[in-house]
Amino acid sequence: MHPAPSVIVFTVLSGLGFGTMALLGLGLGPSGAVAGPLTGLFAFVLAGAGLLASTLHLGNPQRAWRAFSQWRTSWLSREGVVSVALMAVFFAYVAGWFLTGSPSRPLGILSALLAALAVFSTAMIYAQLKTVPRWSNPFTVAMFLGLALAGGVIATGLAMTLAGETPGPGAGLPLLAGSAAAYAYRRRTGALSLATAATPESATGLGALGRVRQVEPPHSAPNYLMKEMIFIVGRRRAEKLAVLFVIFGLFAPLFLYILSREAEALAAPGLALALALHLFGAFISRWLFFAEAEHVVGLYYGRR
Amino acid sequence: MTALPPCGEVKLGLVIDLDTCVGCHACVTSCKEWNTGGYGAPLSDLNAYGPEPEGAFLNRVHMYEAVPETGPAQVVNFPRSCLHCEDAPCVTVCPTGASYKRAEDGIVLVNEDACIGCGLCAWACPYGAREMDRAAGVMKKCTLCVDRIYNDNLPEEDRIPACVRACPTGARHFGDLGDEESAVSRLVAERGGFALMPEQGTKPVNRYLPPRPKAAPEPLSLAALAEPEAKGFLGWLDRALERL
Structure with missing residues (x-):
């Protein structure tokens, strides 16, 4: 599948933003009257930038408002509805926190639920497609949720450190779980070739x-189909990119996070580097997610 | 509305005979000609005279060969277009309601005024039936010539899809596949018509008719060709030269 830059930027930035929103809403981020809303603003801007980027790959972005109408059937529509609802609720949460000095618990929990639902909807847009065997399985959902969670843990950890707070015990466990889910996606879907979905014989019905x-x-x-669905550029570099992702996007941030808990002097620079590496890794992983995915229409063209 | 309608009685579709198709692409050009001036935005061509021309087409004709374990391969011309699936995944993924399936005849259409050009329907289609019009930024697909088949302004013989009308070998048939007694349904039953990629669960309406079995050719003896036996005058000459 063609890795459209706007979709990669959208899913990575909004994933990080939504992950940070969820943790902040659950009270797992900075609790200060300034640090809390400021972290919220950071997450809000990230997610907002991502949502705007998502409209760049549309043929007619001026009609994007219509995408809110089909939430009963379409995961893309659900993603739009949930994301906008989340932005509104979370804005109220952060603004209320800034004005009153203390966060509203119900609004925070609602934000966390909507954030999880938004990332889930994004993942389901891909996981629902039977035409792309690598995507059409639960590992896709786990990977999207996992990367958003990992980014959120690192971002809130950095914010707390900068505000002079200490993340609670066990705050690194979601980072471990999220990284494991992101790692599992490529390990477990690598063998899901086109042949698991269809063959040139079943595509043409000429097997007899x-x-x-x-x-x-x-x-x-x-044509459009081949450019969009049969993207093979860079696949030969996929293994090297995957190693870069695992080392710099998963293990390095995890190591830096642990280090930041042990050595207080290194906490702020360590977590800042961890966040940068996480973003670098997330972009690689999302690029691979598209570039390595094969669509069954390739069978008609004798290519994958 | 992108929810699929309850399955109707009428299921209009095409039956494509892979035995008679000669791969002339008349259906492709006729489709392009009709649909670039009919329903919705024109089917744009980009860089039409450049090194890499690209355009939106609703119908494509491939050429495959089927290679059996033993014996010669068979070449099959293979037109590919929208199959107007009963369980059309391209419809339910649409976020705007632009993509829809008609309850009355099962035709899958795109309301181009509501299409945002996100391309998700093309991703959801296993058959490559949808192509983005790069100039208009909307998704194009086979309409089963909905602006011909019900068009009272056309002579009756023209009220069939342009591809069916154009086919010089009669390899394309149009009709109601929901009616078991229709000509197309009987054709499918007689010839063992099949659906493409049934494992995708899309329940296509269109059917393909398999190539008829070919008579096995006489086994060719290369040894006989290498040593031709001359007869008559040439035979006498051959024997005479042999004796020299």
Whole structure:
């Protein structure tokens, strides 16, 4: 699948923003009357920038408001509805916190629920597609939720350290769980080739005659389908990128997080570096998520 | 509304005969000609005279070969377009309600005024039936020539999809596949028509008819070709030269 930069930027930035919102809403972030709302503003801007980026890949972005109408059937519509509801509720939560000096517990919990639902909806847009076997499984959902959670833990940890607070005991466990979920996605879906969904024989229905091979394509230059669904550029570098992601995007932030808990002097620079590395890793992982995914339409073109 | 309607009685669709298709692409050009001037935005071509022309088409004709374990391969021309699935995944994923399936005849259409061009429906379709119009930024797909088949302004023989009308070998048939007694349904039953990628669970309406079995060719003896037996004058000459 073609890795559209706007979709990668959207899912990575909004994932980090939503993860931070969820933890802040649950009271697991900084609790100060200034540090809390400021962290909230950071998450709000990140998620907002991501949501704006998501409209850049549309053919007719001026009609994007229509995407709020089909929440009964469409995960993309649900993502839109939930994201906008989350932005409104979370804005009220942060503004109330800033004005009154203390956060509203119900609004915080509602924000956390909506944030989890928003990331879940994003993941389901991909996990629902039977046409892409690598995506159409629960590991996709776990990976999206896991990366958002990991980013949230690092971002709130950094905010607390900067505000002179100490994250509570066990605050690193969600980071471990989130990183494990992100790691599991590629390990467990790598073997889900196109053949697990369909074959050239079932795509053409000609299996009874023998093995099917394309002799001549229907057009001489690549069309929309081939550019969008049969993206093969960079696949040969996929293994190296995956190693970069695991080392710099998963293990390094985890190590830096533990280090920051042990050595107080290193806490702020360590967590800042961890956040930067997490973002770097998340971009690689999301690029691979698209570039490595194969769509069954490739079977008609004799390519994957 | 992107919820699928309750399955109706009428299921209009195409039956494509892979035995008779000669791969001339007349259906492709006829489809493009009709649909670039009919329903919705024109089917744009980008860089049409450049090195890499690209355009939106609603119908594509592939050429495959099927290679059996033994014996010669068979070449099959294979037109590919929207199958107007009963359980159309392209409809339910649409966030705006632009993509819909008609209850009255089962045709899957795009309301281009509501399409935001997100491309998710094309991702959801296993058959590559949807192509983005890069100029208009909306999704294009086969309409089963909805602006022909009910069009009283056309002579009756033209009230069929443009691809069916254009096919010079009669490889394309149009009709109601929901009616077991219709000509297309009988054709499917007689010839063992099949659906594409049934494992995707989309329940396509369109059917393909398999190529008829070919008579096995006489086994070719290369040894006989290498040593032709000359007869008549050439035979006498051959024997005479042999004796020299």
